[in-house]
Amino acid sequence: MDSKYNPQAIEAKWQKIWDEQKTFRASETDGRDPFYLLVMFPYPSGRIHMGHVRNYALGDVIARYQRMRGKNVLHPMGWDAFGMPAENAAAANNVHPKDWTYQNIAHMRDELKTMGLSYDWERELATCDQDYAHAEQALFLKLYEKGLVYRKKSVVNWDPVDHTVLANEQVIDGCGWRSGAPVERKELSQWFFRITDYADELLADLDKLGGWPETVRAMQANWIGKSHGVEFAFQLEGYDDTLPVYTTRPDTLMGVTFCSIAAEHPLAKALAATNPDAAAFIKECQAAGTSEEALETQEKRGFDTGIKAIHPVTGEKVPVFIANFVLMAYGTGAVMAVPAHDQRDFEFAKKYAIPIKVVIQPEGEALDAAALAEAYTGPGTLVNSGQFDGLDNETAKQKVAEYFEQRCIGKATVNFRLRDWGVSRQRYWGNPIPMVHCDACGVVPLPPEQLPAALPPDVSFDQPGNPLERHPTWKHIDCPKCGQPARRETDTMDTFMESSWYFLRYCSPDMGAEPLDLKRVNHWMPVDQYVGGIEHAVLHLLYSRFFHKALRDVGLVECDEPFTRLLTQGMVRKDTHKCPAHGWRYPREVKQDDEFLRCVECDSEIIVGRNEKMSKSKHNVVDPKELLDGYGADTARLFMLFAAPPDRDLEWSDSGVDGAWRFLNRVWRLVHALMQVAPGAKPASATPADADLKALRGQVHATIAKVTDDFERQSFNTGIAAIMELVNAIKIGDAPLAGEAAGVMREAVETVVKLLSPYAPHIAEELWRELGYADDLCNHAWPEADAEALVKDVITIILQVNGKLRDRLEVAPDIAKDELEKLALANDKAAAHIEGKTVRKVVVVPGRLVNIVAN
Missing domain, CATH: 3.10.20.590 (Ubiquitin-like (UB roll))
Incomplete structure (x- = not known):
């Protein structure tokens, strides 16, 4: 055995062995209990980053542990390959998106393989693969037949840089999630999934997800946003039409002093046709997005329509405003405004000098409308409310609903914040929506024999917009129904469509144009452990839950939920460094002198900034290749898993990396030392008589128990700490060992190697062989704690x-x-x-x- 640890040679050796022997191939015919471990697949940007290293190390340590626990582990990898970045790269670099994507996939696959991840690479897929796209179009048509897909005109978030529609969930602080550009409102015909049909089930089934973080479940519940309220209508003075509204606060009905309507409301549109000022205001409103977050943060502005709404109880006439904070997609697109008890209405009323009327008084306090600094939104007793005076506000909600229903002028209603999922995207590099537009027949689905609707390879990205719209021939097709000239749908699918079922495709990736093999899907699903960022709590995870349930209802899957347990890892953070002359500096551009950090280019003293998420914009990134080349994958993995609990942010530490490296060297030397002094020893299997040896064996088995428990609790950092403590306790000198001493030391060292295997698999496999074993440690049984050894004398x-x-x-x-x-x-x-x-x-x-x- 070489006395020096050489990770580069060892890791290349074992990666080659695992690849050639197909060690991690998963099979449905394996007799062991299945365990499906999945990490969210990456977008093929071309390079892995430290977030990837941490994420995939977390997934791999769980997969390897479960394998050693005797499970038949499915641990696949693939690529979320469609999307705007490829199209933008094509325009910037004169390369086809397909070529750019597959080149990036090849590079990233090679990088991931250097981490020693236990993937079944035979199940690898890319969502832009022709078979995957074909199968997905077949799924789209199945859901269309089921009535879960429809097309309508709607007001959408328009990204003026990427020239495409964004779902509300893809608008962050009023800007596009990829481009960062302020979004605009635009009315377009779009394809939608009826996710709202599943709103109740999506909400109720959150209770089944006990293996999910409570924060994620709360975020989904909030996004679904089930609310109980009342729907009724205001009469409009001088109009035959009424103004239907929905409110969750019927207890404040008597405090209405105005009504607000969305810029896209039919009443607003009708006014704009004859009133240039109204038309101008509506145009201003359309410069903002349609998400609630975008509307909440902007200044509250309105336009007085001059129309009066008649209060359904008092007959009082109140003004109707077009307001920039009202969503057409929520409720009826019109709201009753109660400024004393709603903060948005309060700010609006103050700005436009609209009366404020208090109708709920908190206990022991008399609110004065003129003295209010903000709206009162808490509980209390109704005042200034006629027949409802004296009721507590919760009782009043029910009484007001009964008042409307008894007079047939309104009804109690359940509403949801959740909107149907718009899946149309105006871009080339996506999966084409398999529909045809015919002047005679209307919208017609492509028949199965004409699938897939494949992207044309000859497109140009020399101008903004969707190249499919400009293609001279691709969009022209004969109607599948009547045979007359028709037009293909040129919108492609939202990329969240691809990520909403990829986990199912991994179960039977060889199905070609057929989406799924139900027998194999049933063998693996649901996913036992899913790993990924909390930023996907609504976007990906909610869509996946809906899509899974929809596929269940067309007979393609049987379980109700796709993911049993969810681990959301924290971010990787690092200090930022800035040179007064050269701006943000990468770590390699900073040097340490005796006292200060200095810029390597100009020697100026570096300003050390905040510890932030690693990002290229702040240059506080560490290249994984440099880390892997310098220290090896096992050091990188060990550091990532030891430096912080998995769900917390990890603060980068060069000294922490060095510490992980030194520890692995120490383990290597420990095995080397054992083989020098007790090469033929067998591991102890009983409690020794010697007190010191007994204590060591007790610690060995206590460590087994703790590390096992830490794995089950996903406390990987504390498990590593326990292994380190055990290593500290093992003292092997130069003198030959025999008898009980040799056996206990052998057992202790073997235990260290076994427990370390999921964390640092390459060195563990090599040391296992050096200990004289011929089997692969990754398939060896996980150690079990000896209850007798755990009994303490004191x-x-x-x-x-x-x-x-x-x-x-x-x-x-x-x-x-x-x-x-x-x-x-x-x-x-x-x-x-x-x-x-x-x-x-x-x-x-x-x-x-x-x-x-x-x-």
């Missing part, structure tokens, strides 16, 4: 006086309570603190502490 009891630590007592585990009290009171260190005082009581916590209370 335990340590904390001794306190008035809650402060004074000593530690070594006692028998089964010591009687009164005997322990006597020992505590007789202790010299305790006596010094109770001298001259009266002992009031002695509190004994069995197995842990004794506290003497004295004054």
